[in-house]
Amino acid sequence: MDAAADELLRLAFDRAPAMEANQAIARIRAEAGDELSGATSYELVLPTDNVRSFLLDHTLPRLVDYLESSGAKLPHCGGVFLSVFSGDTLHFLHARDVVELLSRWSGLSMAELKTRYGPR
Known part of the structure; x- marks a missing residue:
């Protein structure tokens, strides 16, 4: 596996077989969400190579x-987790952890990320 993929996937707080994705995502939503609204899954399929370039x-x-634009503002990214498919495993990562890692890799601060990539 790609070194960047390893670094990213070490951030996972939970895992499940990819074949059980629907049930696993529903479980994480229920565990992470509050009573009024469940957490949101941002789904992503990792390529087998050039992972760092793909992510950035x-x-x-x-x-x-x-x-x-969805209201899950940086840096806390409240209520959003990433469901990252890699091979036959689904990895769950907090959006804030992924944004922090990608901020570091890109050399851009949170403010710069918002300015460069946020809604216009």
Whole structure:
């Protein structure tokens, strides 16, 4: 596995077989959400190689835009977790942890991420 994928997936707070994705995502939503609204899953399929480039070039801009426009503002990204498919395993990561990692990798601060990739 790619070193960047290893670093990302070490952030996982839970895992499940990918074949059980629907049930596992529903379980995480129920555990992470409050009584009025469940948590939101942002789903992502990791490529087998060039993971760092994929995450910085494709995922980071879309993720920041989604978080900022949905009200799950950086840096806390409240109520959002990532469901990351890698091989036959589904990994669950807090959005705030992923954004923090990608911020570090990109060299951009949270404010710079918001300005560059947030809604216009």
